[in-house]
Amino acid sequence: MVNRRDWLKTATLAALSAGEARLIAAPSKPEAKADSMILLWMAGGMAQTETFDPKRYTPYETGLRSEKVLSTFPSIPTVLDGIQLSKGLEQTAKVLDRGTLLRSHRVGDLGFILHSRHQFHWHTGYEPPQSVAVPHMGSFISRTLGAKNPDIPAFIDIGQNLEIGGESDSLKAFHTAGFLGSEHSPFLITEPNDAVASTRPSEFLGMSRFENRYKFYKDLVDKSALRDNGSSFQKESLARSLENAHRLLTSPAAKAFDLNLEKAEVAAKYGDSKFGRGCLLARRLVEAGARFIEVTTEYIPFRFWDTHENGHTRAEGMKATIDGPVSQLIRDLEERGLLDRTLVVLATEFGRDMMMEGKPENLVKNQVTVPDVMTEPKHYGMHRHFTEASSVVMFGGGIAKGKVHGETAPERPCRILRDPVTITDLHATIYSLMGIAPDTAYEVERRPVYATKDGKGKAVAGLMRG
């Protein structure tokens, strides 16, 4: 009998040399309720009182005291009795019966608010800086479950340009597979309309020159002396990576990336915005067998959901951007029989308030000057960063239907009244629904790194069906 420890050592070394982080004693897997996931990321801090958790409406007038304002829109009814959303989300209001609205998502305390730092925390489950390079949730899922369709990258990230903007370096820091190895990196699509370009040979090359070049290349390698000498491991892994890339770039599955192939009437329902087109692309990719897709409204400091002024006008615009596409995405998935096995999560890095930064128990330094009395329309809106409560909407794959989980107070400071859900437990819920135990761990530098922090995440029963 081979001494198991020696065998274990060689196994570990081999795995390390192959570049893959070793899975540690896998705990039992929960039954997967979803095979794919779409994360709709409302980057910049989506104001919950202006969207999914409306409070008393106070219309603008010059001389209005800022502290009186909780919502700058009236509410509208939804398909759920007694539950209201903010005006501007009429379409999404009609599909709430397919999912659960979580109003009590409480994120971490990281001190003086920095958006990208909270985004890092939300996307990896760990607060930076970390002593090891922790992976994005999409990479973790890609590594643990693998690709669904081998011709579609397992982890696709739509809508964020990582090369511009004041926090682009810190965004790059979590758009990574980290220690899991770059095989599980996100496949980045900055502009959905151009998605097909990144999955097809560039137009300068054209398909036939592309294929001929590759054929020539393989033939050339065959003719070199390396065929006889030289380690096969190196040659094989290089050959395989180029083979996989070429297969992806010439595969019929890549048609999913081409939005022009979608029926015009259907595509029109998603609108022309980048986010809308991104949702359409996400649906197509789920149909084609992608595993994890993130579609973001994009984070650029002070833009989109990141309202430091003109919050009301901006929120109106953002709701118009997301309302149609979100509801259409749910309907389309349902119509195609995919919603039951696709987990859709709409979330943001924290909510907003007008008066406090941070949370009531843990206020942090003010970043935005809010006048006591509003004198111009640009003062009207939710301009500060509220880590106490944000709203999360979850549909599909194992999520309870037509429910509201958690509640926040009707008056400032809008504390969570019941059922707070942390990032750790929200992630535990997501991972469990995908069939991954929250204490699944990979070995890095001989220590475990878990799916949820310290493996302590607990899936929240109230969010899940049955």
Add this chain to the structure above:
Amino acid sequence: MRTVLLAMSFAVVGLGADFVTEIHPILATRCWSCHSGPTPQAGLDLTTQAGASKVLNVLVARVEGKAGKIMPPVGMPLEPRQIELLKEWVEAGGPWEDVTAKSSDWVAPLEPRAVATPPGEGNPIDRFLGRPAKGVVSDAAFARRAYLDLWGIAPSPEMLERINGNRAALVESLLKDERRYTGHWISWWNDLLRNDIGVVYHGERKSITPWLERALRDNMPYNEMVRELLNPIGGESPEGFLIGVNWRGEVNASQTAFMQASQNTAQVFLGINLKCASCHDSFINKYKLKEAYGLAAMFSKESRLELVRCDNKTGVYQEAEFLWPQLGKIPVDLSASERRYWAAKLFTHEKNGRLARTIVNRYWQKLIGKGLVEPVDDMDAKPSNPDLLDWLANDFAAHGFDLKHLAKMIMTSEAYQYVDALPRRISAEQFSDTLSAVTGEWRFLQSRNSERAMLGRDWEFKSHALGRALGRPIRDQVYTTRDAAATTFQGLELANGSTLAAMLHRGVMRLMGELPPAPENLFDSLMMRSGEKAFEIPVKGLKQVYLLTENVDTYDIAKAEVGWKDLVLVRRGVEKKLEALPVRTPIGSRLVYEVPAGSEKLRGKVWISDASKASDIGTAVRFFAFGSEPDRLRLVKVVGDRPWGPAPLLKSVPETIEYFWRGLLSRAPNEAERSAAMKLFPNRELTREGAEDLLWSLLMHPEFQYIW
């Protein structure tokens, strides 16, 4: 491999649980977070057999929840399979194996250890190793290795022709070129010291590039480098290393700047992992929480630090103390700068043999492909050749910690020259720089606020998609070994990425003489966000002027209102208006004006409307004026030396084939390769497409991608 491992584990259940692979992982991951360390929960230490034996009789009942609070009390309970294994183990009497100790009883020495030089001829290194089975590589292959390892660029065909078999002389001459040597080695040091250019995290972080460049160019002795890194004094010092990587806001106790300094100095200079010991006594090695804090207190503001164990303040304080106090006791209550002085002193203490061993081992790994100690960040592990490691470390120290001497010592050994040496993947920088050298086309570094640009090697640029795909890390953590795996993403970037495609396209144009000459600009406004700027340029003898409006970083290009105005030509003191009204130019466009004969000057202003300053438009533009057709990739004036000589002008297919093979693979093509390559050029005519495809194929060739 992984699936096989799990299958094996399951197969052995029923034959008696194996402590090492089945019980220990359960204890380590589910129990030790509470039941370990100096004050374990309920006084129960499950890291030792003595501790575990105390509770063998109730262990199973506890984890089943049948005897009091279920264990573990948070997270998922143990699964049935794990409980079965524990049952078997308990039934067998709880047999124990000490997993933390290595299978050998090796204790890494602290002090330098004298090793006699074995008798014999040639490089002493080889006297410690056996005779190479397959002999050493050819001169050309050696040259390829040496150039890539010292300059980071493959030798050009001319350089290959000049080699004369004197390998030691070649190594010496490569080491003498400070610029080229630095241009390669700085990337390795950047990985090690978490240094990068222009990374902004809105928290404290400072680049050490100016210091590092100087240290490499001047061949600063290694122990001096360590002293300056640990005790940085003055404005040009490398204080960024101790400052670490900080995000704005509050941070966990284990990741404060001084704790990062503790982890990084221990890892980088001593090959010790204190990351685990930053939260609790380590489970994977012998280091304790108080040791991590003792080291941290050498770099903190306060002279004593409160230990925080798993986010809990302990009320226990630790003074600055080195990992080996026998090398020197640091007096208490010293100022921060005095403690750093002690850190510099103790790390480089003559009795700290680990300093030299660690760096020597890293160099061995870089040049040979595998350290004498592996992993290189675990210098407590047993070296595969302790005598060689110690001899080399002593030789390094005896030669004043001269890093170039170390490199030369290794590279002139036969061990470095084996035919069957471990193939090493070329780095992202070696890839880009060699491509630039072969094509003569270098990217240039420009800043928004300078009129000058410089041709730069890859390391000087911020990381981009191609570099990241080829393994250039995000330097938030220390990287001592890059991920050299060939992944699908890498394949996608290489096969279809726009960065490489553009480099190939432009590179081939330059080789075929098809790039227009890039004239220097006559006017460069630098980046402007608002306002106006006046200019005056000489136009004598010019036929046309080209006025360019280039984008720098405008948010909403369509809404930005910018342009040119008050344009007048001056001829013998007489002004003549070119345009009556201000001209609004779309960003990215250009105006071309004919210059009448006799004109001497052109005067004017560039302008940005007030409205364009608004944050929703975010105008950031740069204006240029040229006297002849500009090259849009060369708008800013280029100064300084080229990193490499100019590339030849290729005129025929056979010439191109020879040139690419020699420039990239350091050899001539064989007959089969030659005739295959000819087929890329129908009619035997040199075409851009054919040359691009040939260049691409050779860049992807395993012979190029690895250093053989």
